[in-house]
Amino acid sequence: MSEPEYNPSELLICSAARLMPDSTTAFIGTGIPMLAASLAQKMHAPNLVAIFEFGGTGAILDALPLAVGERRSFHRAVAASGILDIVETAQRGFVEYGFLGGAQIDPYGNLNSTTIGDHDQPKVRLPGSGGGNDVGSHCWRTIAIMRHDKRRFVEKADFITTPGYLTGPGSREEAGLPRGSGPYRVVSNLAILGYEPESKRMQLLATQPGVTVEQVLENTGFELLLADEIASNPAPSAEELRLLREEVDRDRLYI
């Protein structure tokens, strides 16, 4: 049978969903991470504990939240507290995965969602850290979801809103950030990327369907390391797409 059709959002959602195992905790932000968490719950991770910044813990994501604080973020949750209980839970080491986004990402996974250009006379004023800096500081493993082009994958971010590996090995620990925490994956429309253990620099792990290694390199604004074996990420399956379209996002708010 032929591969089913899908759009870029569906590809990002399915790729992110596959990264979350069952019976783990994930700090879920607005947008694609919500859909990915919901899809993961329905596919392979029924016991994925979705944690929402403003207080929802362990919600059943059968209706899709539009916002991190809204009612679906604590629908049939096991606990509904507040932002400090949640972030302190992460600071204490209870939250395994965290999702991040931004306008720029650098080779060490540092993210910018604050300003383009000079901070005090910005060319573009972006929303700011939000929960990003907290997630990037405290979660064990962070996953960035990005559109992939040279303007977004840059050698040096205009502003480091959220810490990745900062300037490389040991620099998170030197800054006082939790030992053993940091960037884990980047999911883009072109590739799945990780970080080379020694240098902590971004590394190409797999290409998205129909994308070549060259295309990934061409669209990356810095020298990208290559894993010994570059896999190709499987396209969204018919089952993934069915769940995504018929259950996760019935109303097609995102896809």
Place this chain on the structure above:
Amino acid sequence: MSEPEYNPSELLICSAARLMPDSTTAFIGTGIPMLAASLAQKMHAPNLVAIFEFGGTGAILDALPLAVGERRSFHRAVAASGILDIVETAQRGFVEYGFLGGAQIDPYGNLNSTTIGDHDQPKVRLPGSGGGNDVGSHCWRTIAIMRHDKRRFVEKADFITTPGYLTGPGSREEAGLPRGSGPYRVVSNLAILGYEPESKRMQLLATQPGVTVEQVLENTGFELLLADEIASNPAPSAEELRLLREEVDRDRLYI
């Protein structure tokens, strides 16, 4: 008509109750302060806000609590939270009065409820600070309730569990304690005492019924200052005693 009979506990309770005005906040500990607060609510202070260390705020004290954490400490309360919310509320300056007790009090109102003798090889191990140090640090005005003798009113306490005026004027502020806070009154079976504004040393304000100034001085282990006019504290009124015996402490748990 002749003065009604009363016992020493009843005298202390009535004396303490009279010190609390209406529509104010009071941090209430176990024992006599509970009875005093309850009596004050029934006499002249229906809007006295009783605050209990482990979370009760604004309870209606029509049944007498036996313990600072038990159900009557939040009976029909406006809020039932926890110890940190309560003590942080005091630390923030919301609590006007606090009640204290101890085995020793010195001329500056410093209190000892920790050890008699050397701390590490104590002659007597007392319960410890409990909430005392917190009340004595954060409440605007503290009222100590003491039995009056030379062993309790001492020149120097074996251990300063709870800060009074420490070593005198300015020393609370130097230590970092809140500006304008500190000891306000001592209610004993012999007298009502305050603190001389300049020296912050304990000062005799009034004698209890049938007690002479000389008796107070004889039973005080340090040089006690005298107010320009020494009042005599009125004996418990018939109405005070009726409320105390028939409503506040029906079961005579304390009186």
Place this chain on the structure above:
Amino acid sequence: MKLIQEGIAPLLQPIDLEGFRESNRAKPKGMVDKRMSEAEAVRTFIHPGDYIGTELYGSVRCPMSLTREIVRQGIGDLRLAGQGVLELDLLLAAGLVKALDITYIGLEVYGVSNALRREVESGRVERCVEWSNAALAWRFKAAAMGVPFLPVRSMLGSDTLKYSAAKVIECPFTGEPLCLLPALILDVGLIHVHRADKYGNAQIDGISGFAAELARASRRLLISAEQIVPTEEIRARPEKTIIPYYLVDAVVEAPFGSHPGEMCYLYERDEPAIRAWVEASQESESARAYLQEYIHNLPDHAAYLERVGEARMQELQAMVPGRES
């Protein structure tokens, strides 16, 4: 014990703990009826140049009727705790904001805030001091505790810290670097709740965001409530009271007070109404027109609700599962 780093930004609000204690001491502790209209509450307690904060945020349990009244009265030169969506967007679009302690101002699923972009990129907002979401809530918590700072492990190593007013020290216990967040004492806090009594005892259903912290960090506190209930109802469930009455200066009865945002268990967010602002906010002219139509042309919250319409409000109520008791 060593000071390792200091953010380059100034404090937008001084850490005056003793003054805060004095003003808390002076608040009435008796049971006083504090009910009033949005107009009276805002006129009485909010002044030009004040530092204000709102909770939770623009599309969720947000004091929108109070926010619209601030715009209606045109109270300017405000300094804001910058965590929000629609509510802060309205204040920005109305040109009432002079400085921001900012963590997130945007439109969530609808992307960046053009009101924020216009006001900051033009320099009309004179200063943006950077923080994370939790950092801002921790700053409220520090004030609520009555202490000058809280130590945390957020913001370390980032430009967010560099452009903040935080400090990094070597911990005197562990020797590790630690971020110290300065207490943030608000001149005015605004919170919308499910129910309150006329004295200000307030309860919230579902998540509580940072309501407890913001309420306790506010010199003056304005509460709007979907419903005013008898105090007996509060006393029957005292552990539900997130905000005790003595913190509160004004109680405003505001049904659908979070519109166009949601109120969990009561009504759904009004998506078309939110999109109307998203559209209007793209350009300053259309944004001004929106403010004229939805705020200045309407005398009060009652008139606003009339414009929303009874039928629409019933639809929004029907869209959420009520709370089974």
Place this chain on the structure above:
Amino acid sequence: MKLIQEGIAPLLQPIDLEGFRESNRAKPKGMVDKRMSEAEAVRTFIHPGDYIGTELYGSVRCPMSLTREIVRQGIGDLRLAGQGVLELDLLLAAGLVKALDITYIGLEVYGVSNALRREVESGRVERCVEWSNAALAWRFKAAAMGVPFLPVRSMLGSDTLKYSAAKVIECPFTGEPLCLLPALILDVGLIHVHRADKYGNAQIDGISGFAAELARASRRLLISAEQIVPTEEIRARPEKTIIPYYLVDAVVEAPFGSHPGEMCYLYERDEPAIRAWVEASQESESARAYLQEYIHNLPDHAAYLERVGEARMQELQAMVPGRES
């Protein structure tokens, strides 16, 4: 930034934040049935030399059935968070305590604890480190936040601070002296609640004492509950969950688990039973006899309740107004 003073006492428990993060990371996050008996919970999770803490305290919502089981199993050399009444008194009388972070151990209206006096004055308790009640709760809060200390204004200027392990610094923001309380990470925490599901999601009615803080400061957490309820009941009122399941290692069903203490809305404290301990605890021999009679001679909590008697339990229930729903 200056260090002004340091308490002379050592930390009885190291501030190992990274180790705490690792152990929290390793806890199972799936929904696992954690129900077990007091005997199994104590045998599995409490070891000689552990640092343990209990909540709330001896006569109020206290894990007495778990405490009695510790005595029954004779787990010794314990270090304790010393805020309590009957529960800590039993451990002291049984000679199981080696060191105390102490704020209050006494018998409330019944005065000083003779068990404490005997153990401390004899030197069998080798060390008492002094704190205030709130200081101990704040130390749990620091651990719960995952930070090494919290700054407060308690303990300043007192011998309580001098004989503690706190430090006084000059605040880097205000220049004022400030007390820093080191985080206290418990090896084991014990909490008694009104209801929990089999996974450990726990809810408390009325005041919550310091349950939220202690639960989050514990490497291993044992919950006893008056009632085990279906998870659906928890999910229907998620804001009531003070302890989420992933914090919990054992769930013990213990009706009247706080006896002879009270459980608000369920049963009254058993005054004669409390007085029995007050009497027995005056002398070490009578105290030992009490432990023999009420703990060692009884195999488990069921046998203890049998000894209390069905009729007496019904009396205690009848003495408290139930909770109107």
